Amino acid sequence: MATFDRAELDEMITRWVDANKRAEAEGDWKPLADMYTEDATYGWNYGPTDEFMAVGREEIRDLALGQEMDGLEGWQYPYQQFVVDERSGDVIGFWKQVADRTRENGEHYSVHGIGGSWFRYGGNFQWSWQRDFFDFGNVSHLFLEMITANALSDGMQKRIERSTGKTRLPGWYRVGESPVPLW
Template sequence: MAFDRAEMDEMVERWLQANRDAEKAGDWRPLAEFYAEDATYGWNYGPNDDFMAVGRDEIRDFAIGYEMDGLDGWTYPYQSWVIDEKSGDMIGFWKQMYDGKRPDGTQYGLEGIQGSWFKYGGNFQFVWQRDFFDYGNVIALFMEMMKNGDLSEGMKGRMDRVANAKEPLPGWYPLGKTPVPFW
């Protein structure tokens, strides 16, 4: 199924503005309206775990709710997009940046390549999203921030929640065991 390129370009602009609004508000939950009712959203959490939200409610509550809680002060500015109107594939490359500074004055930010691969379904909605980022670099950055005493209270709470979980957190699955395949 082919899509109108102008519509897909408009989708990107709507998505970018909604992301900027969410970053300012510190609440990404309103982005859920960009997903089809039965959409899926997933990513890998290193060598042992995957994350998958199934349906708009789980996307809102888990992927862009629970998983983003505590990330106040973080932004995800998109750097570039690749769009294929024939397949509906949209890949947005972003950076994960924190508004705090290192002792040397440089801004904290995730190294490596980060991005999201979306499947567009028409009507200004995604039918799935898969994020990719270097989890090792995430851990290294958070450890650096912890060492420097620059973790926000929200970040500390988020890290404690993961470290002290007695059972899998919502949307977390053993590697390769998500309810919906990644590809």
């Protein structure tokens, strides 16, 4: 197994966090795709029956960072901590999901529980692999709370309508049927 220079991994994390902050400020996550190798994969599980997988930099740009982030403009995903293994190039970043909308008491809607991304470093300041994980129950609860409180942006409302339509969106598969295994 290859080993990686810890200073290089730390620099990658710094570049990644800075690029994420720019994406949040601009409401456009697509430029993050340039931080993946050409053949990178990016996926996550979404409950007991569904998972998402983007294969290759352009699918990551169009699907994971485009289609799946559309409607989340104004949301922030501040990283809380990173765990790094320079022997394998694995990096785990823990983040929060914070909506731009607020409750009557002024508190931002935010997903409780743990969210994170497990990355594999591919060299040249690019990720070769990413798998997200989050508390599905808490995400579902927050979305239901926001729907009930009429706190969804128009973009978020459209995102939910797209996701709940009869046609499966590109990149979405039944568990175990994606073109690249989730694990």
